[in-house]
Amino acid sequence: MLQLKVIMWKSLERGSSPVDWCEGNYRISPVIAEFVNTISNILFFLLPPLMMHLFRDYGRFVNPAIHVIWFFLIVVGICSAYFHATLSLAGQLLDELAILWLFLAAFTMFYPRRFFPAVLKNDRLCYLVNEILFIFLLNRQSIDKYYIKAFALIRIRNVLDIYFNSLFDRVKCPRTYRLGIRCACLWIFAVICWFNDRMFCDVWSAIHFPYLHAFWHVFVFLAAYTAAVLFAYFSVQDEKPEQAAILRYWPRDDFELGIPYVAIRCYTSTKPANTI
Template sequence: MPSPGAKLSHSSPFCKGGPTMPSIFSYQSAEVDWCEGNFERLTVIAEYYNTLSISNVSFFVLSPALVYLNQQYRQQRALPLYFFSGLLFCVGIFSMYFHMTLSYVGQLLDELSILWTLAVAYSFWYPRVYFPRFIKSRKHFFWLSGVTTVIITTLMSFVKPAFNAYALNCIAFHLLYLTWCELKKCNDKRVHRTAAAMVLCWVLAISSWISDRWLCGLWQSINFPYFHSFWHVLIAMSLLYCCPLVVYFDVNYEMPSFKPKLGYWPSDSWPVVVPYIALEEPYKQC
């Protein structure tokens, strides 16, 4: 079995032949290789835990959970929620494919699916009060987000795919800044508690990502190279708290006739809960 991080002499268990340039679809043709050992459990799956464990299943659970729990919001603004949830589902699929093959195409699909999911989220939910001065409408902001994503991030993926992993984590800082700006305007203790849980999960997630990337030798020495799997789970949990916050602020800005209320599933009394947004009855119009 190849050691973690080593490249095979041929790119796939299914590809035999001489030392030719590997196909972009070939096993282990990606620029990155995570700390988990390759092909240790199955000969057709490069990174077993990053592919089949709960780490990627979490994305498949997150997507329908957002749609189901936020039923009232979905009735008012179905397109953003369905679109975003569908892209999250794609993130899970492409992440599984990437970690199964460690192929160049898998790496591109994995990173681009995340980039486009963020672009869609920004396009639908970025508050108008933060628009640049030259943007006059949501339609113009859609075009700005789309063009920026295509020209800068998507094309950059083909030049240097590994760069996007760091760019994606930098975007998180902007999201945290926006959350902080909105929390200063909000007195709802549930919103602040949910934001704190989101930040905690994100800090643990990014710590796991950095640990797997930079301290791989240490984790291999103690036979515990699974921190990238923890990253998947923790970032999905962070999104589980982040998305209701985004919806909460969106209702405040875009649906002034409704008042958002943060609820907890299955019950407020449970120690571990999933937040969602309920809409109180519309205010009476004068």
């Protein structure tokens, strides 16, 4: 027990994480390890409350659990900011865990019922319980083996990508298709920034711009919330087509570089048991 407490306290120490990004530590602030990487999480705090407002009809008439996605985006931002501010092992594990639970929420909410195992009898609540048990066991096994979480994140992301691509094979709305292209481009830009910051740090440091991981935060957030909007749109079309989902943009619907959201044309209330 004493040894476990020592390990826990050490995981809270600044710099205890084996991961360190390209940005120099404590160069801008004496109390924040990676200042730019920390403040680049600002979008995780600013946009989700707006998305909760824009998706108020979706949450009321289609699926109130959509707000769980926006909540977890805020949690990811908090954990990421804490990790980059301290570079502690606890911060790293919290960051990975928050991302894992965000993927779980999206996977459980948007995965089509037609792909459910027969044993679940098309019940999304049972599917949710099954996924929570899986994540719980994964966390138990990966407390001191954080690479297991990384592998799980990659696998879940690959499944979502395959599902995402299958959806776009039958897209008929040009506006939806363009938003999908935008989402894919944002994800590609994010990966390029992450890869360059990780693999070519010396090159970027030589030109005094070791901040590509901060751009990763910006691009990956934009890609993540855009993907959530698209999944929400397709979910209505698959399971509640009578609600007539419409893809719109804020603040102006004719400005497609704005913030996308899903509006509901037909307001038909749903039973609580079917809103998970």
